[in-house]
Amino acid sequence: MLTLSLLRHAKSSWDEPDLPDHERTLSKRGTKAATEIGRYIERNEGRPELILSSDSVRTRATVSLVLAELSGNPPEVVFDEGLYLALPAMILERLRKVKGGQKHVMVVGHNPGLHALALSLTGSGDRKAIQKMAMKFPTAGLAVITFDADDWNAIKPAAGTLKDFIIPRELA
Incomplete structure (x- = not known):
């Protein structure tokens, strides 16, 4: 059994509008949400053995x-x-290169690629959770x-079972 956790980076700050997208930091709300999601993961999902993350400032901060x-x-x-801003096929290709027996991998990345990948991999699971995920994959969503x-x-696509879909607003 393999477990894949897909985590969208937490809410980024737009305080510096001229900052390149790759360099945007987290907002206060994003910092709080990433911490809450980290607590949730610790209590409910177990620690991943490997985290694959985009190298943007906001994904690095989320991981930290x-x-x-x-x-x-x-x-x-x-x-x-x-x-960074990878398409679903690129994320899946990277996942397929994971070696070493890791059974729980987390990917921290960006929409729309992360959202599209989650939808394409999910073939079963709680219908309400799938519908909620299909509607929106918000920042710090897991x-x-x-x-x-x-x-x-x-x-493969549609071979996964959605075990959980959590958004930070539900944890507050």
């Missing part, structure tokens, strides 16, 4: 805040420039999808 809430040995973290597989190279 989530890690601060996790107990035990920290997971391996890989910041990958190829995940989709947890499980696969009846032992190798990341074997995951």
Whole structure:
């Protein structure tokens, strides 16, 4: 059994409108949401063994805040420039390259690619959660999808079961 956690970066700040998109930081609301999602992951989802993240400032900050809430040995973290604003096929290709027996991988990234990937991989699960996810994948939203597989190279569209879809507003 494999578990994939897809986490959209937390809300970014627009205080500096001339700042390049890649360099935007988190807003106060985003900082709070990332911390809340980190606590939720610690209590409910278990610690991922590997985190693959876009290398943008806001995804790095989101990862840092989530890690601060996790107990035990920290997971391996890989910041990958190829995940910045990546298309679903690019994210899936990167996932399929995961080796080393990690059974729980988290991807921290951006919409619309992350949202589209979550929808394409989900074939079953709680109908209301799937509908909620289909409508919107907000900042700091977390989709947890499980696969009846032992190798990341074997995951396919519609083969996953949506175990959980959480948005920060529900945790406050």
